[in-house]
Amino acid sequence: MTLLEICLDDLDGVAAAERGGADRIELCAALSEGGITPSLGTVAAALRQVTAMGVNVLVRQRGGDFVYSEPEVAAMADDIRAIRELPNPAGVPLGFVIGALRPDSTIDVAAASRLRAACGDAPVTFHKAFDQTPDLPAALDDLIGLGIDRVLTSGGVTTAADGSEKLAELVVRSRGRVTILAGGGVRAANVAELVRRTGVTEVHLRAGEAQPSAARAAGAEPSVYDSGYRMVTSSAAVAAVVAELARVAA
Numbered sequence: 001m002t003l004l005e006i007c008l009d010d011l012d013g014v015a016a017a018e019r020g021g022a023d024r025i026e027l028c029a030a031l032s033e034g035g036i037t038p039s040l041g042t043v044a045a046a047l048r049q050v051t052a053m054g055v056n057v058l059v060r061q062r063g064g065d066f067v068y069s070e071p072e073v074a075a076m077a078d079d080i081r082a083i084r085e086l087p088n089p090a091g092v093p094l095g096f097v098i099g100a101l102r103p104d105s106t107i108d109v110a111a112a113s114r115l116r117a118a119c120g121d122a123p124v125t126f127h128k129a130f131d132q133t134p135d136l137p138a139a140l141d142d143l144i145g146l147g148i149d150r151v152l153t154s155g156g157v158t159t160a161a162d163g164s165e166k167l168a169e170l171v172v173r174s175r176g177r178v179t180i181l182a183g184g185g186v187r188a189a190n191v192a193e194l195v196r197r198t199g200v201t202e203v204h205l206r207a208g209e210a211q212p213s214a215a216r217a218a219g220a221e222p223s224v225y226d227s228g229y230r231m232v233t234s235s236a237a238v239a240a241v242v243a244e245l246a247r248v249a250a
Contacts, residue, residue, distance in 0.1 A: 001249040002195050003202040005056070005181065006238055007031065011042065013233025014049045017207070020238025024054035026097055026125075026204065031231070033063045037079050044086050047094070054093035056125060057083055059115065066101040066108075066129040073100065073111045077118040084122065095122050097152070099129035106133055107142040116146050123149040125181060131156045136166065137173055144177045152204055154184030160203075161190050167198040188240035192248045203245075207237040 006017040007026040017025050027046050028035035037059050038046075046055055059079050061072045068076070080096055088094055096119045100111035107130075116124055126148045133139035136156050143151055153170065155163020160182040171180050182194060183204030191203055208231040215222045222228040 002191075002200070002245045004238070004241055004245060005183075005202060005204045006207050006233060007035075007183075007204060008206070008208070008233045009035070009038070010230070010232050011045055011049070013208075014046045016233040016235040017238055018050060018053045020207070020235035021242035022053055022207075022238050024056060024093070025050075026056045026058055028058040028060075030063070031206070034060075036060045036063060037076070040082060040086065043083050047086060047088050047090075047092070050092050051090050052092060054095065056095040056097050056123070058097045058127070059083075060097075060099070060127075066099050066132070067103055068100050068108070068111055073114055077114055080115065080118040084120065093123065095119075095124060095149070097125045097127050099127040101129050101132060104134075106135075107139050109142055109146065112143075112146055112148075116148065125150045125152055127152050128154065128183065136170065140170060140173060140178065144174070148178055150179035150181045150202065152181045152183050154182065157184075159185030160194055160198075161185060164194060164197045167194075167200060171199045186241075188237070188244050191241055192244045195245070195248050203241075205241065206231075207233055207241065209234045209237065 003023045005024045006022045009028045009031040029038040030036050035058050059076050061076050098115040100108040102108045126143050130153050154160040155166030157163040181202045181204050182200040186203050186205040210229045211232050213226050216228040
């Protein structure tokens with residue numbers, strides 16, 4: 001059956017994703033800003049909650065582009081090493097999500113290699129910075145050469161559905177040397193068709209729903225730092241995708 005990864009930045013969502021039947025989460029901070037590295041405390045809390053589900057941690061030092069200075073790469077490598085030292089009570093698979101580009105949007109092989117080395121034997125995903133590269137097959141070959149385990153991609157376009165033809169090509173090109181993780185606009189309504197059309201064995205999605213913030217729920221006026229709503233992970237949305245993937249596998 002196709003593996004399901006849920007991207008989230010809410011700690012309550014860790015339990016929600018596992019209740020819904022997710023196989024793995026990508027743990028981030030500030031997804032509204034595109035996602036950055038979560039705090040050590042957040043990762044530690046997530047590892048205390050999970051019982052079997054894998055945890056992949058996004059390592060992205062800042063928002064903006066993916067062209068990093070030497071100090072930024074060093075900081076991300078330090079984050080990886082610190083996260084690897086955290087207690088993992090249930091012994092669940094712990095992996096990392098990284099990405100680095102050159103100014104011309106090709107893979108920054110040197111930076112990615114440093115980050116990959118910091119991960120040791122932990123599984124590593126190269127995130128959707130991949131979709132910004134000008135030649136996806138060449139970028140895929142670079143990542144295979146670096147020993148990257150999976151690549152999160154929508155085929156170089158905004159949604160995996162629109163990029164399904166390219167995703168299918170990448171699956172064929174990978175020849176099992178790297179996993180193509182399809183993400184971008186994946187929902188219960190389209191995941192079955194996406195899997196059938198592309199042959200991907202893993203999918204990635206947000207599974208979030210907007211809920212009133214604590215202040216709004218209490219009838220108070222939200223502060224300047226509070227939009228009045230927050231995105232939380234929905235176990236029902238996760239379960240709906242799991243059901244569709246089961247139907248495809250049947």
